[in-house]
Amino acid sequence: MTSEKYSNDGSTEEGKVHVEDPVAPVPHYPGDSKNDIKDELKGLEADAGSLDEEELEESIRLVPKIVRELVSMDDDPTLPTVTFRYFVLSTFFVALGAVISQISWFRTTSASYSMFFVQIVSYWLGNLMARTLPSKDVNLYFIKFNLNPAPFSIKEHVLITLAASAGATSNLGEIIVSVKDIFYNQRMNPIAAIFLMWSTIWMGYSFAAIGRSFLLYDPDLIWPSALMQTALFRTLRGEGQSLDISRKQIRVFWAVLIGVFFWSFLPEYAFPFTSSLAVLCWFAPRNDTVKFISSGFGGMGFMNFTLDWSNVTSSIMVSPWWTQVIGFTAFVLSVWVLVPIAHFTGIWNGKAFPIMSNRLFLANGTRYPFLELTDKSGHLDETKFEELGNVYMSTYNLWGIFFGYATFLSAFVQIFLFGRQKIWSTLQHLRQKKQHSFKDRLNVLMSEYEEVPLWWYVLLFVACFVTMIVLIFTQDLYLPWWTYVIGVLLGAMTVVPMGFIYAVSAYQVSTGTWNELIYGYMAPGTHPVGSLVYRVVAGQCWYRAQSILQDQKIGHYMKVSPRATFLSQIWGNIIGVPINYAVIRWVIDTKRPYLDGSKVDPLGQWSGQAPQSYLNQGIQYGLIGPTRLFQDAIYGPLRWGFLLGVVAPVVMYLLHKRFPKAKFNLWHSTIFFSNMENFYGNVSTGPLSSFIGGFFCMYYFFRYKHSTWVKYNYLIGAAADTGLSLAILGIFIFFGSAKIIVMPSWWGNDPVSVEKCYGSGN
Template sequence: MTAEARSSASIHNEKQPIEEDPSAPIPHFPSEYKSDIKDELHALEAADAGSLEEEELEESIRLVPKFVRELVSMDDDPTLPTITFRYFVLSTIFVALGAVISQISWFRTTSASYSLFFVQIVSYWLGNLMARVLPPKDVNLYFFKFNLNPAPFSIKEHVLITLAASAGATSNLGEIIVSVKDIFYHEQMHPLAAICLMWATIWTGYSFAAIARSFLLYDPDLIWPSALIQTALFRTLRGENQTLDVSRKQLRVFWAVLIGVFFWSFLPEYAFPFTSSLAVICWFAPHNDTAKFVSSGLGGMGFLNFTLDWSNITSTIMVSPWWTQVIGFVAFVVSVWILVPIAYFTGVWNGDKFPIMSNRLFQANGTRYPFTKLTTPEGHFDEAAFEEYGNVYMSTYNLWAIFFGYATFLSAFVQIFLFGRKKIWSTFQHLRQKKQHSFKDRLNVLMSAYDEVPLWWYIALFLGCFATMLILIFTQALYLPWWTYVIGVILGALTVVPMGFIYAVSAYQVSTGTWNELIYGYMAPGTHPVGSLVYRVVAGQCWYRAQSILQDQKIGHYMKISPRATFMSQIWGNIIGVPINYAVIRWVIDTKRPYLDGSEVDPLGQWSGQQPQSYLNQGIQYGLIGPTRLFQDSVYGPLRWGFLLGICAPIILYLLHMKFPRAKFNLWHSTIFFSNMENFYGNVSTGPLSSIIGGFFCMFYAFRYKHAFWIKYNYLVGAAADTGLSLAILMIFICFGSGKIIAMPAWWGNDPVSTEKCYGSGA
């Protein structure tokens, strides 16, 4: 009998009551029966002990939140294989494919991320196929032995393949530094140095995860919604709690959606771009400037603008909790549909001097700022050039993005203190007792059977990354003082717990880049923008990676995977993925450089280089010019009030929550709202309206009123749609944009003047 069967039997095997006659006399047994009586007494004591164990089991299960109990198995079989030959083959394939797709997506304005749902589903089929066709043969490579097919493809192998892809099949942190240096300054890093930089920054995030692991991983009330979703899909694929007919129907639905989205995506992405942004108001007034500004989703407000392009929506609407989607949409409405027209039509806060939906930097006369002339050949600030060209200016849109960026960082700490301090303190008390698995819920009890990752593994990893970064700082043109790197590491480590707590309950990653740039600007003004970005990666981006690592470790926790196997899978994914990331970076820059550096405009607005441009802007403002010079201009003065807003807003919400607990003011998360207010929609603003409609159907209506249907198909459809889009984007890039550029011929649905039919008065 397996451990799972034994555990299930222990739950359902209830002790039957013994019927007794109360009028019967108390028996007197002769001495020869005493041994039999003792045996019966021992049997009764054992039965009582079994009953006590059942009660403890039931209590440990009740300690797991109900929503988690619906989706996570409460049993475990520790004998299942984990790291196998099948694991290495499949994890390498999926990491490589994802590293290509994700890195391409980083340079685009909109795109669907490489879907881990796709990895979960396809790796399950391929793993079972390998288990059927591979011979159970031992292979001796002298250094080690392994079996090609040791046992049936296990769910733990399946999970570890997905975790390796989650770690390595993504864009990485060092891309910010490598890409900005190359695109805007034509400084190409040595390939080995670039790859080592990427590894060092990613694995610094891994070491940060060690700080928050004990606080955020074991507590059953911190459910990590995204981890829970993937766990549910694993169990769905395995056919747990459902019939074979249902599994086959899910399979048909998955492939139907994937193939449909794959072929459909060629229309908005290449052949029929009109469908990517349906500017309804422009259809009635195509030659009106106001209608163009208000309705256009490509450089305008996107008011009443819909999209049929899945890259503008993505499966986020099927993953993020409904309340976080509502906060995000409200922030979009306030930012783009309220503040943008106020600034545009009234000219407030220089709204009439610069293009309000642009993320470029400008001179006072409205021309683009020649930022490359502000640095000397040695990479230092050129004071004379700054006096000649004057201060840098940006759109009003970007000004309030910085304002809310300041509010975001402080709000996160105040929010975690007010709403989460009891939970953090409770966990801290557990840690003081040195009881890593002192939580008595069923999942922690099961996981206590496995060895934890030793702390010295994380320490060794950190020291290796720390030494590597110092060597690169001293030998490569990274332009930052070494001591600022040390401070960045310290501040990044301090950020992991509060930001991770928010992510653990909401599935939303808070941005802190603006705050980190400000700190660096005061520490080392007048340094090259790339130096500021290196600091930003360490102090800010590394804890993003720590969050994703912790989320994957939570998946391992839900699926009862050995923590050491989970950790090694994450490292393996990075070893494979990072070199591929670098190759794709070189590929994209070499073929799309005119779009990325702004010398040419992509007609679809997709290859805008929005992310590297945004990073460069802040590096110039804070690292090169410095906040002291920047804030001497009165236009930047109001930004300081963002600090006060970040402190006061969560306090007000907390007081309202205490006064009106049923009003759920605790869900009106000020940090998530401010972070969404930072989002830049200047290039593409066509997605939020369509997304909130889809989110309402998926995460409110279907989740609440069609829950059984939602459990079976919600994540499956999202995975299929993201996968179809990702494969379509990859095929379009390879077939039409990698070697010889093949442009789509102009026709009604691909108007070279305006694909949306928003011409304005000039056309």
């Protein structure tokens, strides 16, 4: 296979072998040659005689080639799943992650909690427990279980990771609890706060029922991020390949992990010069124009490279090549074309405010004093607003809002034009009431397991909806109840189109700008917390639905019972949310002066920049409202973003129909607009290096070294991310927790500019 060249449409030049090439928004997978399928039939039995060889061959052919290369086509339904080991390890990893993630939310720099770390360490601990625990039955009257029923199974391993993925994170409900307490001294009742966080998360989980039939079972929707984790599960256990290959993969995995771990101490701590190589500054270090153009920290990042994996990440090994091309094109247009035009010409007030800043300003260019706008009840003080005047932002932020408006509408038009046939086909399956209507090998295997009944999702939705209504009327959330209903409806509408994009591209479209705008028009002049509650509700519906669907796709690939997967995700939240709240209380009670701005943290860590940022947005859209905000002529062009969001995908669709070989279907307007919406003002050093890395990973190796790509692409990405996460965690523990150890200044850690971009003032 390595000798064949793979074209962009997924077929070889010889036209005989077809593989899934991650380049098309709605990929099509023609049948493979019989010889290829025969190789994959080895070792498989036709479901105890239920399928003959021809039917088995056809069911495998329906699975995309890339999935067959990374996912087992066999299953052992007798493997243990929910065991004593599962509960012990899932509780441990959820609790650990909930603490780390929640603390990180308040800090300026922090250590991420990698699911790859959970996968690796839980594998060790699970096997350790299987070797050491006695095989003893325990009777607690209400439940009976065995401490060590069988060897540690891969399905236990998967469920532990899925529980951690669900519960070992911070959650959007923290925004409401923290902003109310820090800035308005309104402490929510602990029980109410916990139920608020549970309700906002599980509302999104219930919405997964909307997208499940459309996004989960269709074999063409591969969910690249789910494939990556699946590859690591199988590599750790050496499944589906020879012992020699498995050992080599493990050696490569550990070599990359250890290498990235030790290397990351350089850009992240000891040698930050390597994090942003501003090449142009080396030739003219004291030129202001060169600094603006070349710097990756607050500049354009032109011809700027990075050796810091945190600025690249495994996204270059997960996101399809066509997605990366779109993203880099948007970056070039936004940062390398529009930014210098606005900066050097002053177009659209380009010189009035710092163009690479995401703050809001008074007309004179000073920072806008938001907190002065609220009266004692927390509503808009119109007299003060008239005195201060309208809020202003950089031109960079203005076109970010413009493309944010285009993004949301484009998603719906895009999926109607390019994905309506696939969605209609799924609807036809649903009309026939076929639970497992797709006949590919994986769906055939999963048909042996009981599906999650719809009433589970309905019950979860009703419980969350009623809980939120009660909280709105009893806990001073400042949200008109009818806006909550609208937020839920709009969130439900978002699940399928946004999920469809993520399932084929691994790109998550942001909906925050649209949600804030909608609420601002519905309830202007209300308390900023009301705007944040709406944002959490409308956003959580989509983000959590995507999260649960991706994890369910992992369960689908690993042949884990859907009910066990679903309950494992709920279990993760049951454990994680109370711990999230306890950490929030500890941080606010001990760091309040730093978080509310009354004191400055001398270490610059407990800045509370996340809650401050959300407060600013709540004031901007909820308190002031878009009507007042847009009364200035500078905001007038933003409204054209809505029209662009509708027209652009239509144009691409017509061009694709007129010139089908030109691949206009690959130019996904929603992904392009969403990338144009991204803010690179703080760090712009990663995109160029990421694009180069993505070219080798997802284009060159995929097409010309495909067998090598299959064995190592996802594996190396997981190893590198894990090494980085462990390094950041180590830096946090050893140099930034009990005793702060600051790296001494030296040539590679210049206190003025680590990039050597000084400008004329230095």
